[in-house]
Amino acid sequence: MILLENVSKTFQADGKVVEAVKNVNLSLREGKIHGIIGFSGAGKSTLVRCINLLERPTEGKVILGDVEITALDEKELREERKKIGMIFQQFNLFASRTVFQNIAYPLKNSGLSRNEVENKVNYLLELVELKEKSGAYPSQLSGGQKQRVAIARALANDPKILLSDEATSALDPQTTKSILKLLKQLNEKLGITVIVITHEMQVVKEICDNVVVMENGRVVEQGDVFSIFANPVEKITKDFVDSTSNLTKVHELINENAEIVRLKEGECILKFTYLKRDASEALVSHISRSFELDVNIIFGNIELIGSYPIGGLISVVSGRESSINDAINYLREKNVGVEVILDARVSK
Numbered sequence: 254m255i256l257l258e259n260v261s262k263t264f265q266a267d268g269k270v271v272e273a274v275k276n277v278n279l280s281l282r283e284g285k286i287h288g289i290i291g292f293s294g295a296g297k298s299t300l301v302r303c304i305n306l307l308e309r310p311t312e313g314k315v316i317l318g319d320v321e322i323t324a325l326d327e328k329e330l331r332e333e334r335k336k337i338g339m340i341f342q343q344f345n346l347f348a349s350r351t352v353f354q355n356i357a358y359p360l361k362n363s364g365l366s367r368n369e370v371e372n373k374v375n376y377l378l379e380l381v382e383l384k385e386k387s388g389a390y391p392s393q394l395s396g397g398q399k400q401r402v403a404i405a406r407a408l409a410n411d412p413k414i415l416l417s418d419e420a421t422s423a424l425d426p427q428t429t430k431s432i433l434k435l436l437k438q439l440n441e442k443l444g445i446t447v448i449v450i451t452h453e454m455q456v457v458k459e460i461c462d463n464v465v466v467m468e469n470g471r472v473v474e475q476g477d478v479f480s481i482f483a484n485p486v487e488k489i490t491k492d493f494v495d496s497t498s499n500l501t502k503v504h505e506l507i508n509e510n511a512e513i514v515r516l517k518e519g520e521c522i523l524k525f526t527y528l529k530r531d532a533s534e535a536l537v538s539h540i541s542r543s544f545e546l547d548v549n550i551i552f553g554n555i556e557l558i559g560s561y562p563i564g565g566l567i568s569v570v571s572g573r574e575s576s577i578n579d580a581i582n583y584l585r586e587k588n589v590g591v592e593v594i595l596d597a598r599v600s601k
């Protein structure tokens with residue numbers, strides 16, 4: 254377990270006090286991928302840099318496994334830090350060294366023989382699928398390749414934790430996907446704990462097991478990714494979740510009085526969302542048949558998190574008012590969230 258107990262970090266800059274991290278308590282399970290999400294300035298980088306003491310907390314304790322690293326002296330800390338690798342948005346490679354030399358750099362004082370270093374670097378190059386670039390210089394690599402080198406270098410000392418600070422922010426969407434896939438593979442293959450800082454909920458959706466939401470230096474919400482996507486509580490979390498789907502577009506369409514959302518009398522627009530992992534029956538056809546409703550799905554967004562569907566559908570539903578109400582109750586019992594977005598039903 255990675256434990257942060259009452260961790261705060263305050264900076265003094267230009268005579269001003271900045272409380273970058275405020276009294277954070279977190280426990281992050283080993284072997285999982287954790288996302289830390291928040292807007293710029295929320296304190297994500299500072300918090301994560303407190304995990305390897307690149308920033309020393311002003312208050313609080315950081316405990317990795319059974320070692321309180323905030324209580325170690327410099328020499329002990331140097332050893333403990335080897336268990337933590339880190340990658341950055343700007344890659345931070347040595348421009349004048351080859352790919353091989355960059356990856357070998359952290360092994361300088363490891364006591365390994367030249368042969369052992371060579372074997373290790375070749376193994377790491379294979380792991381990140383970059384064997385053919387061993388002799389290239391960073392300037393000869395694409396962004397995605399540079400990040401693969403940085404990942405290999407971060408893994409040189411067999412760390413137990415890999416910290417990723419916006420590692421995909423400078424990459425195009427396709428390269429981002431391939432780097433995220435690599436992080437997931439490394440997590441599965443090596444059992445390494447990965448902590449990913451991001452401001453994109455899509456990154457969280459793609460690879461994380463758990464997510465921590467930060468706002469103004471505080472952790473405002475956390476949980477497993479499915480639960481956070483299904484039931485976000487805080488406004489900021491809802492906004493992040495909404496940013497990964499098109500469902501909120503229905504409000505824009507209503508404001509624009511778009512034809513697709515213009516209702517006839519007796520119709521309503523409902524938003525159905527998955528709330529639990531087991532909500533995967535043929536619910537739309539069931540309510541349509543059992544409650545004699547017409548359900549016209551106008552758009553939707555359903556994806557898989559792990560192997561469970563998450564997301565929702567926007568539908569125009571018509572039928573008897575009482576039948577619609579019965580269908581809504583039925584769906585809610587089946588762990589489907591139902592929100593009436595627009596209602597043109599009239600009570601008879």
Ligand SMILES: Nc1ncnc2c1ncn2[C@@H]1O[C@H](COP(=O)(O)OP(=O)(O)OP(=O)(O)O)[C@@H](O)[C@H]1O
Nearest residue numbers: 264266271273291292293294295296297298299300
């Ligand atoms: N070394 C420093 N000195 C002074 N203030 C700092 C320092 N590092 C960070 N801060 C301040 O602490 C706050 C949190 O910064 P931090 O970089 O942790 O946020 P972030 O969520 O990672 O943002 P971003 O997504 O933009 O990287 C900001 O107000 C920032 O200006």
